[in-house]
Amino acid sequence: MKLKTAKRWFNWHKWTSLICTIFLLYLCVTGLPLIFHEEIEHLLEENKEAVATPQKLSLDKLAQIAESKYPNEKVRYAFWDENEKNKILFDVADRPDAPYEKSKYLVLKEYTGEILGAPKTDGLMHIILKLHTDMFLGIPGKLFLGVMGILFMISIISGIVLYGPIMKKYDFGMVRKNKSKRLQWLDTHNLLGIALTAWMVVVGFTGVINTLSDVILGLWQQGQLAEMTAPYKNQQPLTGNFSSLEEAKKAAERTITDMKVSVIAYPGTPFTSKHHYAVFMRGNTELTSKLLKPVLIDAKSGSVTDTREMPWYVNTLFLSEPLHFGNYGGPILKIVWAVFDVFTIIVLITGLYLWLARRRAEKQQQLLITKEPLS
Structure with missing residues (x-):
């Protein structure tokens, strides 16, 4: 992949991810109990x-x-x-x-x-459902979350495009434990992201349809x-x-x-x-x-x-x-959906951490440059 093309895909991935990350975290957290809403309602x-x-x-x-x-x-x-x-x-x-x-x-x-x-x-489950589906904002809330879902789909596609060339240089699924903490988080983010791709596409696409x-x-x-x-x-x-x-x-x-x-x-x-x-x-x-x-x-x-x-x-x-919500095939599929949901939360958090760490490193580098004495 050419450097210019790679940079373009990187920017697509970075900005679409950044815009939708907080809302996706919100949706993953509120969606987790909704996977088991029938069982929870039965207990309550x-x-x-x-x-x-x-x-x-x-x-x-x-x-x-x-x-x-x-x-x-x-x-x-x-x-x-x-x-x-x-x-x-x-x-x-x-x-x-x-x-x-x-x-x-x-x-x-x-x-x-x-x-x-x-x-x-x-009750509690009704409140969580409203938070998840429209944030108590009605149709505008649904459509807004739909836009976030579309950005999520773009970030997934751009992530796949970027991951392929990277893995040509390394073993698939590698996590460089002997490197810096930021690189370890990057490898973890990439590994979980590519492993969950199919599930995230299914949940993201169906979420957009539901909105x-x-x-x-x-x-x-x-x-x-x-x-x-x-x-x-x-x-x-x-x-x-x-x-x-x-x-x-x-x-x-x-x-x-x-x-x-x-x-x-x-x-x-x-x-x-x-x-x-x-x-x-x-x-x-x-x-x-x-x-x-x-x-x-x-x-x-x-x-x-x-x-x-x-x-x-x-x-x-x-x-x-x-x-x-994984409501096919009984409790086994619901458990799988819940596990994948938790892993997706980790992907989102690591992505946010990597962005903050990169910004901090860039600021420190810029600070060092400004402090260098003139020759």
Whole structure:
């Protein structure tokens, strides 16, 4: 590699790394507990077992129980968690398009209607999640972290370009222990960085995609969802009583027999129209369980009006979020993700140390030059 080209790559690596390092440290530290968020939440929350009895209550009855807890407010979402058997989570709010901060959540037994409590939306894990995803700044915070992720990807690529020529002169993975402390840190930084490259690319790339979730939702709403609900565009919004929620669920299950219901969105929410229930189905395998397929149900007649595969960009988001946190393949992969996360923190700290040490050495050298007597 020519000296001029190498210097250019070095500057790319140095400045992109410096700009994003503090934020990446912040993301690595907040991301570490989120890898085990399910296990931590299970320990922190009071868990009551939902024991099965001969027959489940209808969804309409369960929704009435949830609404009775909060007079003058209505259910707008129903959720099923594949890890929580015989339970249903309702989102209740004063209007369908209310901000998520206004949501009230209730977990009910599907067989008895007993209220098991509410998941904590202001607890420690929720705070860490908000810090990690948008720094409590909403969409601007997400997009800012997305820019930091892009800089991170550039620093990785430039690091790879620089590492190749360096290793032509030395053994791969060498750490010069008999040299200065700064060179030992440099070798450690380079070794861990190149060893973690694949993982950092995966986590960095999926992180950038996750920061675009609101953009992707908007594209889906204006694209596929608008096409699916186009025949109802000029109709008056439904008011008053909707058709049976239970029958909407059964209609979706009859339409797609090899998937199960994951979420039902009421009319007027951002994930459907003002005329439809949107029943989102998920697959039964480790991979397809991360994907959703919408079935639209006319909330007046109860009939299925449309169902389609999600666009590629939405599926990319669905697959990116669990991959970002190592949520594939059980606890073993989570442990691997956590170990790599810790090593990445070391890479970032050593990179920051090397920059500070280099600046200090340059200042000392400049000081010596200025003190030299004139000949």
